[in-house]
Amino acid sequence: MLEHLREGPLTSRDLSGLLGIREKDVSAHLEHLVRSLKRSDERLHVEPAECLGCGYVFADRKRLTRPSACPKCRAQRIEAPIFSLRP
Ligand SMILES: [Zn+2]
Secondary structure (H helix, E strand, O other), X not given: OHHHHHHOOEEXXXXXXXXXXXHHHHHHHHHHHHHHHOOOOOEEEXXXXXXXXXXOEOOOOOOOOOOOOOOOOOOOOEEOOEEEEEO
16 A cells, blocks of 8 residues: 555545555555554645535645535535645
8 A cells, every 4th residue: 555655636536446455445444554653754645536516725724535415515526635645
């Protein structure tokens, strides 16, 4: 997972395909990764999810999963968060 994230920004769906795990299990792996990175000089950067209906950005979201609906306009077309590794 580390190598994939070093190569480029990825969504949880991308990671699911690359790692052969279910998309809903990706966030647990990412959370584990965040904990193990505390001892290194790399950090997981999260480009927050964004509502495609009204442009609302889920900037304060702590969970690493894709939100199911927008709290502002209730649209369910949400652009997934994008993960990458940064020094
Ligand atoms: Zn919205």
